[in-house]
Amino acid sequence: MSVATAAPTSFSPAGTFDAMASQVLEGRPISREQALSIVEASDLDLPAILAAGYRIRHHYFANSVQLYFLMNAKSGLCPEDCHYCSQSKVSEAPVPKYNILKRDDLMAAAGVAAERGAKTYCLVISARGPNEREMVAVETIVPEIKQKYDLDICACLGLLTADQAQRLKACGVDRVNHNLNSSEMHYAKICTTHTYADRVQTLRNVRDAGMEMCSGGIIGMGESRADIVSMAFDLAELEVESIPVNILNAIDGTPLEGTDSLSPQDALKALAMFRFVAPDKELRIAGGRELHLRSLQPMGLYVANSLFVGDYLTTQGQAPQADYDMITDLGFEITGSCEEVSG
Template sequence: MSSDTLPSAGLYDSMAQQVLAGQPITSEQALAVLRSPDDDLLEVMAAAFKVRRHYFGKAVQLYFLMNAKSGLCPEDCGYCSQSKVSDAPVPKYNILQRDKLMAAAKIAAERNAKTYCLVISARGPNEREMKAVEEIVPEIKAKYDLKVCACLGLLDDKQAARLKACGVDRVNHNLNSSERFYKEICSTHTHGDRVETLQNVRKAGLELCSGGIIGMGETDEDVVTMAFDLRDIGVESIPLNFFTSIEGTPLHGNHHLTPNYCLKALAMFRLVNPDRELRISGGREIHLRALQPMGLYAANSMFVGDYLTTSGQAPEADYQMIEDLGFTVTREEEVAL
């Protein structure tokens, strides 16, 4: 299939029809979406929305992120303000006490979030951190009826089983990029280490949340490879972050994204992973700018509030954006598995 045989609008619509007929698109087709001319953007987003609407209607699920342990990370991820190679002036503290974690859960519930994301900066959790999570998760779920997603770094099979036993619903561990590019952004662990964590989480019977960051200097092929890797692993939820250049980090100031490219990436991820939850994540306010609402024609979830060490827009602006689109916030399970 090529643009020589079909008008561009028909090309993207035919991909949507292909996906809805149960036939996955190829990597070549995915690359064509990512590299589509800006003039074709509306046709690209219409194709993505056709698939999104089929599986998720006009529902939007909200997530609330809590940075439960900040800084102090021994890893050298070049994009991260909390890594050992970062000079960014971020807060540094060990895992927060119960009252602060519960106060954040209360805010998540008040903001109508479906999921409370509990995140620590670490290579992996130590025993004290594991016990803190095991103690707080049942209390959060009992009091606020929230889903809990834990992002604790690399996990072995025993740690994953303990998270399942205490009531964690889902574990986040992002692939972040393709295997080929990963060594360019981190040397203290590998892409394979991340895949192994996802395998341990799956064996424990937990849902997988895994996505990545675009705009770090990777190629279009790397972005497409990541989308297909996530499909093949079978993750339930895919957060797509847009690289935020933070002063003091090794990758600061090197890369640039346009709103159109970010939207094409969201559309491509939707077509490759048609029935998976796709979340617009960090950097959307910076890189999508005035085109933020269009992202929800491909994605069906978003964070409400701040991220780990960067600020998001006011929750009221997110609610208004969703309402203006004619979409609705839901806490119901919408993922077609």
């Protein structure tokens, strides 16, 4: 992470972060300056930050954890130049390349999602946006999945027009994922084939169509701490329902290969900051958690309330049983939709 000064090496005044949590729980949002103080805090403050963040998390979600299952329904072949992505046109990473999978494969994956206790099945394609063949495939398979399994459907199909969003809503898609990925200021450094504004417009099309918005980002792409805070506030202002926070896996063959990784402590402070900024929203520890948080993964669930179970798009996650054991050891429990928990 790019920073102007080294992180402090002393404790913040006692009660600093607990007071912020009380402020949030009283309905008074924290400021950008307060949010920045969380991600800039000393590592010595991490236990206090997580404890304060847990008060907020527990207020809205108790000890529930919602699981998501990710299906890479179309791999590689993407014309965009997102520098973090192994499937982009500028990537030399050896990833599988195939067009959208056939019905039987997508149904089989939905069965795995259900078996693993996932509430949401995430259908993802690599593309600037879906072509007509891909739209029809999604429109055909979604009703079948929902009829057979008790799964919510989240579609991640790239940039969407207003008409495409309406079609997804009509076929039964519950939520669309389209990450902002970084701050508006930093975005041009990680992608040049579309803009930050393009992504925001897709989210507005999703909202106008009556679907929930899932949008988060990737931390550790060379951005500043202020960039992470800016992204968090943009997501809060858009009122997205679900925020996945990825930690960059700097895959060999991508333009961000060799990018310095975040420490587990920095990643956890950033994750906690999202909880303070968006207190009642689903917060998911997404890609890179196994690589960067390592043995500290359980600590992330004191502020986050959601996980992907299984693999990611082109990288492996840890074994599902390890996730179940982690959740159980924390005294937490796998639950259904967030609406069932917080409603």
